[in-house]
Each structure stands twice: as C-alpha cells, then as structure tokens.
Amino acid sequence: MKINKMIPVFLLMFFSLSLLFAQEVKMKSIFNGKNLKGWTVEPAENIWWKVEDGLLSVKNDPTKTGSTLWTKKKYKDFIVELDFLMGDGVVDSGVFLRSEKDQIQIGISGSLKRDMTASPYIPGKAYPVEAEGVPALLKNDDWNTMRIKLVDETYTVWLNGKEVMTYxxxxxxxxxxxxxxxxxxxxxxxxxxxxKIGNL
Incomplete structure (x- = not known):
C-alpha cells in the first residue's frame, strides 16, 4: 500500500520536471564571429559594420550616416540575448524588434540627452516607460548582457541578469x-x- 501511494507522487514529480525542461528555451547563435552571414546591412553598401576577433563592431563614417544590421530571418515570439560594450563618442544604439517601430535603447537618447539603456523607444511616443535601476547595473567600460523577451506585443528586458522593464x-x-x-x-x-536567439 505504501508503494502504491508513492507512485502518484513520483509521477507528479516526473511530469513537473518534464514540463520545466520543456519550457527551457533553446538559444541559438545568430552571429558566427567570422562574418555577417545571415545578416543584411541597410544601406546596402556596408562601410560601418566589421567583424574581427569574434566581435561585431560598428562606427559612424565621416558623413555620420546611420545604418541598421538586420537578421535575414524573421521571428515571431522569441528571446534575443547579446553582449555589448560601449565605445567612443556618444553611444546611441539599440535593438529593433520585428521592425523599426519598436526599439530597445542602448546608450544616450538623442532627444533626452541622457542614458536610456533598456528602455523602449517608439516613434511618435518617444520613451513610453523608463527601465528601472539601470545606472546601478550598466557598465560603461566593460561588457554588458541584455536579454529581451518578446511575446505577442509585450516585451521584457533584463540588463546584466536583472529585470528592468516590461512594456x-x-x-x-x-x-x-x-x-x-x-x-x-x-x-x-x-x-x-x-x-543568440531562441524561438518561443
């Protein structure tokens, strides 16, 4: 009788663990550290984005022309994770989600003239919310890790392991x-x- 009573408990534990592992997202590298395979540069004549020693670097040209590096593949619901290191000048960069309409800021906002890293920027709405606790988390002279989860139209951002924004x-x-x-x-x-990116 004692064994029979333990079986349902064991099965419950087994299925709970199975569900936990099933929910883990398989992250896949989308930057090979050698070239821009799998990516598209806009404008097409690339003079900004370079790959060297496993790093992806970008720098403005003398005419201060902007550029966007897009994945060739399209995604629905996903998690994207990357490391970034601030460089020279007034860093104003970001991660676009599905289009240029929704962006997660990295660095100084051109309009606000202050750091808005991990906050969403939307044309016409500017920054509808501001990420919390960023000054204490952001490293200006070292590598930072940003993780963005997008489900339907809701995105959540983590900076260096801490959740800082949902919108x-x-x-x-x-x-x-x-x-x-x-x-x-x-x-x-x-x-x-x-x-890296993982489909949800």
Missing part, C-alpha cells in the same frame, strides 16, 4: 527581423558579441 506595445508586426542600430548624425562606436 506592451501596439500594432507590432506579427513577425519580423531583429535589428541592431547605428544612429545617424552621431560620432560613436559600439561592439557586440554572443548574439
């Missing part, structure tokens, strides 16, 4: 690429590595 957008495309931004009319550089 629900409107009228987002159901599916689209992920982009990295080099803001125009600026003098700056930034580096990226360990760029």
């Amino acid at each position: 629900t957008s409107e009228n987002m495309p159901e599916k689209g690429p992920v982009g990295l931004q080099l803001h125009p009319n600026n003098e700056m550089s930034i580096q990226f590595k360990n760029i």
Whole structure:
C-alpha cells in the first residue's frame, strides 16, 4: 500500500520536471564571429559594420550616416540575448524588434540627452516607460548582457541578469527581423558579441 501511494507522487514529480525542461528555451547563435552571414546591412553598401576577433563592431563614417544590421530571418515570439560594450563618442544604439517601430535603447537618447539603456523607444511616443535601476547595473567600460523577451506585443528586458522593464506595445508586426542600430548624425562606436536567439 505504501508503494502504491508513492507512485502518484513520483509521477507528479516526473511530469513537473518534464514540463520545466520543456519550457527551457533553446538559444541559438545568430552571429558566427567570422562574418555577417545571415545578416543584411541597410544601406546596402556596408562601410560601418566589421567583424574581427569574434566581435561585431560598428562606427559612424565621416558623413555620420546611420545604418541598421538586420537578421535575414524573421521571428515571431522569441528571446534575443547579446553582449555589448560601449565605445567612443556618444553611444546611441539599440535593438529593433520585428521592425523599426519598436526599439530597445542602448546608450544616450538623442532627444533626452541622457542614458536610456533598456528602455523602449517608439516613434511618435518617444520613451513610453523608463527601465528601472539601470545606472546601478550598466557598465560603461566593460561588457554588458541584455536579454529581451518578446511575446505577442509585450516585451521584457533584463540588463546584466536583472529585470528592468516590461512594456506592451501596439500594432507590432506579427513577425519580423531583429535589428541592431547605428544612429545617424552621431560620432560613436559600439561592439557586440554572443548574439543568440531562441524561438518561443
């Protein structure tokens, strides 16, 4: 009788663990550290994005033209994770989610003239919310890790392991690429590595 009573408990534990493992997201590298395979540069004539020693670097040209590096693949619900290192100048970069409409800021806001890292920027709405606790988390002279989870139209951002922002957008495309931004009319550089994505 004691064994029979233990079987349902064992099965419950087994299925709970199975469900936990099933929910783990398999992250896949989308930057090979050698070249820009799997990515598209806009404008097409790339003079900004370079790959060297496993790092993706971007820097404004003398005309201060901006650029976006897009994944060729489109994604629906996903988690994207990357490491970034602030470079020279006034860093104004970010991660685009499915289109240029929704962006997670990295660095100084051109309009607000202060750091808005991990906050969403939306044309017409500017920064509808501000990420919390960023000054204590952000490392200006070392590598930072950003993790963004997008489900339907809601995205959540973690900076260096701590959740700092959640926002629900409107009228987002159901599916689209992920982009990295080099803001125009600026003098700056930034580096990226360990760029991964997992479908949800």
